[in-house]
Amino acid sequence: MLGGASHGVLASVALKRPMRSEYTYAVPAGMADDLVVGMRVAVHFGGRREVGIVVDLPSSTDVPASRLKNVSSVLDNEPVLDEDLLQVTRWMGNYYGCSWGEALAAVLPAVLKREGGRRQITSLSPAEGIGALDLATLEDRYEAQHRVLRTLLDAGGPLDRNDLVRKLNISLSPIQTLIKKGWVIAEQADAVTDALSGAPAEHRTEPKELMAQQVAAIEAISKPLRVREFETFLLRGVTGSGKTEVYLSVIKECLELGRGAIVLVPEIALTPQTVSWFRSRFGQVAVLHSRMTDAQRHDAWKSVRQREVRVVVGARSALFAPMPDLGVVVVDEEHEPSFKQGSTPRYHGRDLAVVRARQAGAVCILGSATPSLESWENAGNGRYTLLEMPERVQGGKLPEVEVIDLNSVKMSGPFSAPLAFAIKEAVQRGEQVILFQNRRGFAPVLWCNSCRSVVKCEQCDASMVFHRKLKRIVCHGCCAEQRPPKQCPTCSAPGLRFLGEGSEQVESAVRLLCPDARVARMDSDSMHRQEDYERVLGKFGAREIDILVGTQMIAKGLDFPGVTLVGIVSADSALHLPDFRAAERTFQLLCQVSGRAGRGDLSGRILVQTHFPNHPAILCAAGHDFPAFANHELPLREELHYPPYGRVILVLLDDEDQALVDRIATHLADVLNHHLSDELVEILGPAPAPITLLRSRHRRFILLKTGPRGEGLDRARDLLLDFANKHNRPRITVDVDPVSML
Missing domain, CATH: 3.30.70.600 (Ribosomal protein S10)
Known part of the structure; x- marks a missing residue:
């Protein structure tokens, strides 16, 4: 061999670089004996020292010996990745069009992507005595500093610096300026081990008797699990049909067989309530999600790899937990678009879950009340096994859905008369209400009555959204903001009008409608920290909140028996987007939100406000009829060669x-x-x-x-x-x- 003869052992190393090839290095004699595939090494590349993963120990190379560089150091005593994860990441790189190194970088906790120890987080908080008067001095001249300080004052507690930079789409410069002024305090700290450790101790006991549909599903899934055969199941169960209990029962058997389990849920549904269900049943459960710091993620990763924890619950990236002897992979709400990664590698967690299960000889469960049409077609052609659960547990009935045609009713702000009456009635009975409006802010459009133009962001092709609490208009594309103009930027006419309703306006309107009700709003503007989220959900669960207003943040993963009314303020917000999945997304979201009502002893009721009452997505959602929607939508997809009839x-x-x-x-x-x-x-x-x-x-x-x-x-x-x-x-x-x- 050209390079191997004089250098002994060779290592093929994958680096986080876009070139779709691995790089060959010589391994010095002192390192060669202990080096195995899956370990991290430090190498020099292009004048820089980088961390890579050894993916092969080839016996020869075409690289001349004179050009071979040495591995600088071996960073591990044992592999950080097993053969299963190496093969899954290789498939991921090949299919989604990135390098193997980029795929591996998505798998590893950030701490393992660099040499050295754990990185501390930088938390920011306002200095003592800094308040509204100081904030006002920044508003006109220092917009970025104003936004930083306002967000920190609103948060009521320290915020992670990196999270703040991402949320506000800013550089570090305004933060550093505020720190130099002494207006903001920066502190270095190790994070607590578990960002969801504050999950309420909600015990989910095993039911004395499962329904026949649950027993049938559990038995079907357990058969291949017991003999270590790969199989994918599409579990279609209406909201409240007991899908979670099926997951828990299958995982229990998986653990009894000595194998491990990974459960993926959408980030938005990864609530303290969800985590507590799994912990109440299995005790030690690792939780992985995007709000974790590097240190937290690394701790969880180690506990899984060392078999200290045998169940992982988390969002998309939890799929890469280094679970030895993986037996079950669950993808709950498999239709959710948030399972798709938005940056390189742009993998889909649902599809990769099937690949991961196949590689491990595990079973994969894709669960949803409203499956993606891709999964539905895979079940129809026999690629997946379809299991259906059409009934709610304990004889519960799906809530009645009433469609309100906004073309023919009088409106009072965002509410039609029937919805306003239903809200007041439910509150008077001591029941709880959820109001869903999938738009943030107070009013999504600032409109000129003279030239009929809309005030848009100068940097984006997007309308500016009025936020009343901020008294500013904000671009949701780039986060730019300004005071609302007093005259039209296009024609200089005075008297611009606010059009449309956002979640902030719905909250304001319902406070006027029910002045004695306890109201809370849950959207990304009001939820700055994980603690905010836990606090509101805890109070809602304790029935200390009567009406919960929110965006899609409230559509998933909530199970509160006191909720009897769900009002969908506008079902049309995503219906006519230029996206071939617009109708499917609307149908799914309406069904998921509707499923929040009537989950206890009291019956539920859904009121849907729409300008398009005869649209198939609206009609089928009102009838809880997924097959009817699929039968309408699939021929349209097939005619245009869109998924599932084309890639x-x-x-x-x-x-x-x-x-x-x-x-x-x-x-x-x-x-x-x-x-x-x-x-x-x-x-x-x-x-x-x-x-x-x-x-x-x-x-x-x-x-x-x-x-x-x-x-x-x-x-x-x-x-x-x-x-x-x-x-x-x-x-x-x-x-x-x-x-x-x-």
């Missing part, structure tokens, strides 16, 4: 230079058409993205559609990645199986 790759090109974006997008489309002319690939575009300008960057889309079995997908993906690697500008993003077309 989609979405290519986004964006840059501050519009002419450059247009020129390169046209060139890329020409390249694709030339090289894929003999493939079953349809190429659409380039065309302006639905949001054509975001954060001052012009955006263009190219959409590729392949056959149902992905014919041509590999060739198309490789062409796209090769083209992207040759162009530094514009930025080119390749998204395989996108969940959003915006």
